[in-house]
Amino acid sequence: MLFRRRRALACRQAVELMTDYLEGALPRRDQARFEAHLAECPHCSEYLAQIRDVIAAGGHLEPDDLPPEAVDDLVTLYRTWRTGG
């Protein structure tokens, strides 16, 4: 357990729970405590928003363009593989 039961969550602990929270992996009581902390802490709320921004940015990464000859080259190789090359 990263925090004591009788005390509210500290920011330093909250930042370590961000991924568990987003994954839905926090036990219900810890999740409630985490959300209660966020409700009172604009800094940790901003931090969570930044983690979400990182995730969203990741989803916007385009793979490098595939040069058309890459497919052709592999198909040519495929023919040799199929004939037992």
Added chain:
Amino acid sequence: MRDDDADLVHRLRAGDEAAFAALVRRYQAQLVRLASTFVPSRAVAEEAVQETWLGVVRGIERFEGRASVRTWLFRILVNQARTAGVREHRSIPLDLGDEAAVPPGRFDGSGEWAAPPAPWTDEVEARLDATALAGRLADLLPELPPAQRQVFTLRDVEGMSAAEVCEVLDLTEGNQRVLLHRARSRLRGMLEAQMGKV
């Protein structure tokens, strides 16, 4: 799993060249992207992917369809890339150790923020555009330790589920989550530093 993946595999079993080409078009870029997290050069990464396709063609008879085509493909790739990584002396055993999401100096003695994160908003208080951040993020990914980069790439870039990532990378759910947490934390910190907002 996309239905047409299974269809392509079915046709590939019958030696359908167009099905092979379709699979390549669908997955080549993603495979190279993941391979690049295991080996130091793009050329070696592309070789590992080429070996992967060879493995697919040779192993297609044995593919039973219990895993999705994508999972199967990426597992072959990971095996190839890890082998290539060993050859290139890049294989680093997984050692999770300790890593704080934020340097402890950012907090005061009672664990509250001493140097809180400045908002990532523009002049009108809107969140910064994800596509703008994406450009910066692309340059920062190679700075991550390989295992963190692999998990982040598969989870947050390729959009794979946690379960599939665990299968592809042969990780426990717990380890996968720790690596994801650290990757996201590091990237946030690097972006923050880059934006001069520390």
